[in-house]
Amino acid sequence: MSVEEIAEGIKSMKIRGAGKIARAGAQAMKEYALSYKGNDVEDFRNGIMKTRKYLLSTRPTAVSLRNAVTASIKNISNGKNVDEIREIIVSSADEFIKNSEKAVEIIGKIASKRIKSGYSVLTHCNSSAALAGIIQAHKEGKKIQAFCTESRPWQQGFITARELAAAGVPVTLIVDSAVRHFIDDIDVVFVGADTICSNGAVINKIGTSQIALCAHEARTPFYVCGETYKFSQQTLSGELVEIEERDVSEIANPKDFPGVKFANPVFDATRPEYIDGIITEIGLIPPHAAFDVIVKQFGYATFSEEE
Numbered sequence: 001m002s003v004e005e006i007a008e009g010i011k012s013m014k015i016r017g018a019g020k021i022a023r024a025g026a027q028a029m030k031e032y033a034l035s036y037k038g039n040d041v042e043d044f045r046n047g048i049m050k051t052r053k054y055l056l057s058t059r060p061t062a063v064s065l066r067n068a069v070t071a072s073i074k075n076i077s078n079g080k081n082v083d084e085i086r087e088i089i090v091s092s093a094d095e096f097i098k099n100s101e102k103a104v105e106i107i108g109k110i111a112s113k114r115i116k117s118g119y120s121v122l123t124h125c126n127s128s129a130a131l132a133g134i135i136q137a138h139k140e141g142k143k144i145q146a147f148c149t150e151s152r153p154w155q156q157g158f159i160t161a162r163e164l165a166a167a168g169v170p171v172t173l174i175v176d177s178a179v180r181h182f183i184d185d186i187d188v189v190f191v192g193a194d195t196i197c198s199n200g201a202v203i204n205k206i207g208t209s210q211i212a213l214c215a216h217e218a219r220t221p222f223y224v225c226g227e228t229y230k231f232s233q234q235t236l237s238g239e240l241v242e243i244e245e246r247d248v249s250e251i252a253n254p255k256d257f258p259g260v261k262f263a264n265p266v267f268d269a270t271r272p273e274y275i276d277g278i279i280t281e282i283g284l285i286p287p288h289a290a291f292d293v294i295v296k297q298f299g300y301a302t303f304s305e306e307e
Contacts, residue, residue, distance in 0.1 A: 003054070022065055124211055151176065180214045183218045223276055
């Protein structure tokens with residue numbers, strides 16, 4: 001796929017899920033590097049930064065995309081000519097994609113330890129990291145069942161239900177507003193993350209915070225499953241996470257509702273006090289340890305738009 005095809009796939013949500021978006025972003029930078037035919041280093045660098053900006057504009061809330069693109073090009077200053085820069089991008093993108101896929105596997109093994117035989121597990125939207133733990137627990141022979149929300153308006157829960165069923169996990173699909181009805185019968189909640197902030201707050205699919213509130217009230221453990229590249233370096237310097245608003249036509253046709261306003265935020269924020277733990281490939285951490293993860297992974301410096 002070309003850079004344009006990947007970017008359109010991300011923007012139109014043909015490519016969904018923070019991990020898949022991240023890997024697609026890294027692949028897009030690799031595709032640009034491979035497609036460049038000139039020998040002008042300055043022109044190549046300018047093209048790299050334009051491609052970076054173009055990709056980041058497709059899903060502004062997805063820090064995974066930003067970090068994937070950044071990881072793919074962060075060492076280009078070491079290249080002395082076009083061929084060297086191209087090789088740096090290709091190898092860095094390949095490494096990111098490989099590590100990203102490995103991270104999900106590790107998270108699954110850690111998360112499965114929080115699931116006992118006989119448990120009912122609730123998940124929201126479609127998170128590869130969250131599903132990895134559920135499927136791993138099933139592979140280990142634990143007798144479990146899963147509940148997943150439909151996750152309107154894009155109904156990513158349909159994908160989740162099919163993936164769990166294909167893996168042999170007994171699964172029940174419920175409407176988003178039914179979570180409180182079922183929460184007393186749920187033993188643990190696993191969700192994914194689009195962005196993990198320096199204060200431990202988690203930005204994820206709209207409705208996540210309501211599930212966290214229900215779980216908190218019912219004393220049901222609530223875990224976030226997220227790779228370390230979903231931690232936001234920008235929030236360390238005080239930058240707010242932009243909550244993406246998508247076209248209202250995803251909800252309904254406004255022409256059918258004269259005089260009615262619509263709002264379609266894609267994400268919401270879950271406060272750290274409602275999160276029992278964040279499961280990453282480096283271990284299970286308390287939400288307030290997010291600061292330490294960000295400093296360890298990225299340092300204190302920020303990656304500016306001009307770099």
